[in-house]
Amino acid sequence: MQQKKISSAWLIDDDKIYLFGLRKMIEISKRCDSITEFSNGSEAIRKLQTMVDSPELLPDIIFLDINMPVMDGWQFLTAFDLLKKQLSRQIIIYMISSSIDDRDIERAKQLDAVKNYIIKPLPFDKLQSIFANEIQ
Amino acid sequence: MEKLNNLTAEIRKNELVSNETEKMARIGGWEYDLATEKIYWSREVYAIYGLSLDVDPDILLAVDAYLEPYKHQLQVAIQRAIEDGESYEFELQLRQASGKVLWVRALGKPVIAEDGAICGLRGTLQDIDEEKKKQIQLQQSVIIISEQNKRLLNFAHIVSHNLRSHSGNLKTLLELIRVTTDQEEREVFIGYLNKLSDSLGQTIEHLADVIKIQTEIKTTRKAIQLEDVLDDTISILAPTLDETNAIIDADFTGAPEIEYVQAYIESIMLNLVSNAVKYRHPDRAPEILIRSFSKNGKTIMTVADNGLGIDLVKVGDHLFGMYQTFHENKDARGIGLFITKNQVEAMGGTVSVESTPDKGSVFIVEF
Numbered sequence: 001m002q003q004k005k006i007s008s009a010w011l012i013d014d015d016k017i018y019l020f021g022l023r024k025m026i027e028i029s030k031r032c033d034s035i036t037e038f039s040n041g042s043e044a045i046r047k048l049q050t051m052v053d054s055p056e057l058l059p060d061i062i063f064l065d066i067n068m069p070v071m072d073g074w075q076f077l078t079a080f081d082l083l084k085k086q087l088s089r090q091i092i093i094y095m096i097s098s099s100i101d102d103r104d105i106e107r108a109k110q111l112d113a114v115k116n117y118i119i120k121p122l123p124f125d126k127l128q129s130i131f132a133n134e135i136q
Numbered sequence: 137m138e139k140l141n142n143l144t145a146e147i148r149k150n151e152l153v154s155n156e157t158e159k160m161a162r163i164g165g166w167e168y169d170l171a172t173e174k175i176y177w178s179r180e181v182y183a184i185y186g187l188s189l190d191v192d193p194d195i196l197l198a199v200d201a202y203l204e205p206y207k208h209q210l211q212v213a214i215q216r217a218i219e220d221g222e223s224y225e226f227e228l229q230l231r232q233a234s235g236k237v238l239w240v241r242a243l244g245k246p247v248i249a250e251d252g253a254i255c256g257l258r259g260t261l262q263d264i265d266e267e268k269k270k271q272i273q274l275q276q277s278v279i280i281i282s283e284q285n286k287r288l289l290n291f292a293h294i295v296s297h298n299l300r301s302h303s304g305n306l307k308t309l310l311e312l313i314r315v316t317t318d319q320e321e322r323e324v325f326i327g328y329l330n331k332l333s334d335s336l337g338q339t340i341e342h343l344a345d346v347i348k349i350q351t352e353i354k355t356t357r358k359a360i361q362l363e364d365v366l367d368d369t370i371s372i373l374a375p376t377l378d379e380t381n382a383i384i385d386a387d388f389t390g391a392p393e394i395e396y397v398q399a400y401i402e403s404i405m406l407n408l409v410s411n412a413v414k415y416r417h418p419d420r421a422p423e424i425l426i427r428s429f430s431k432n433g434k435t436i437m438t439v440a441d442n443g444l445g446i447d448l449v450k451v452g453d454h455l456f457g458m459y460q461t462f463h464e465n466k467d468a469r470g471i472g473l474f475i476t477k478n479q480v481e482a483m484g485g486t487v488s489v490e491s492t493p494d495k496g497s498v499f500i501v502e503f
Contacts, residue, residue, distance in 0.1 A: 018308070020328055028312075
């Protein structure tokens with residue numbers, strides 16, 4: 001039987017090695033058809049803005065870093081919140097950061113848009129269970 | 137007759153004891169008679185004022201010795217004591233006849249006559265210079281220590297965050313190497329491990345730079361000409377300055393020289409000037425205006441450019457943070473301003489910025 005898949009995942013992070021690692025892990029999991037990388041929040045927001053009229057292109061899930069140049073994870077979430085009403089599909093956002101600062105963790109928990117906060121590195125089995133959860 | 141002699145001896149003894157007590161406690165007594173306007177001082181009050189015992193004190197002389205704003209504070213309190221019968225107790229600064237300034241505790245209260253009217257003032261004056269200076273020193277130490285503590289905590293945070301991201305990547309890459317069966321792919325992962333090792337090395341070097349700031353502070357300051365520092369900076373940046381047709385307009389006549397750690401001022405100048413070029417506006421050649429001047433006894437240097445500018449509302453405090461970059465610029469490492477801020481603050485100064493996006497920025501260093 002063909003395993004169910006997530007069709008599109010976005011990775012927003014300025015750490016190239018991390019992006020490469022996460023992409024590889026997702027590929028190995030074979031749970032996702034398309035992976036798109038962005039090196040900061042602003043690039044991703046600009047892409048989302050072009051997709052307002054084509055919801056089929058929107059990602060199902062976003063893995064979002066906090067510390068990034070130009071537009072960081074928090075600023076992305078603020079911009080995303082404004083854009084959300086125009087998007088006809090719900091997008092699941094996981095925040096993934098090296099920050100173990102309680103203030104960051106608490107802040108992420110307060111935000112409705114954020115499904116969960118995960119401290120880097122994201123282990124393979126955790127990634128598997130995220131996909132398993134979101135596919136259902 | 138013998139009785140009187142005994143009494144005189146007794147009084148002398150009392151006076152001696154009281155003078156000695158005053159001297160030891162460095163506290164004297166005084167009295168001011170409203171009707172005669174005469175002031176009586178005990179020996180220790182003379183000593184605190186640094187005046188000889190033959191001086192005949194009056195209220196003007198007594199109050200004039202205090203430094204402002206304490207003098208005014210004392211005048212108001214004396215007025216109140218006379219009019220409303222209010223007592224006072226202050227810690228004030230007094231200038232002795234020799235010019236030496238002392239911290240004293242001044243206490244005064246009204247003297248009430250039999251008819252209930254206020255007929256004078258009485259009080260004590262204590263030399264608390266040593267204690268007060270120690271106290272001030274202690275307060276300053278507390279401020280310095282809490283600032284250092286804040287920096288240390290900040291540093292611990294940076295270390296933890298930056299090292300964690302590398303260790304996370306290391307773990308991920310090793311996991312990938314373990315999982316993959318493809319030999320070619322494994323080679324790619326090992327290539328990434330090499331990159332990781334380089335960037336980890338760089339992070340540790342940056343952290344070492346920050347620690348160096350704290351230790352180098354002990355090296356001596358010396359008189360440095362800002363003009364010379366700029367000349368060095370220009371020769372280091374010459375290729376970039378030529379390539380971008382940058383114009384530098386510097387005028388240090390307002391404050392040509394500073395007492396500073398040579399390595400710091402070189403690094404501060406280099407960082408600010410190279411930033412002005414690095415974040416130039418795509419539509420115009422960089423123009424950099426550098427000025428120095430004195431304000432409230434401090435030397436201030438401003439470096440203004442006509443570059444990209446920064447949206448300070450968005451960026452805020454992060455501008456001077458480690459590994460914080462704000463423009464889509466490949467050369468940006470997010471380390472320069474962090475080091476600059478740390479160097480300036482380690483020397484007891486401040487650095488701030490004013491900026492308009494698309495117009496340019498002004499960095500203001502108060503040394």
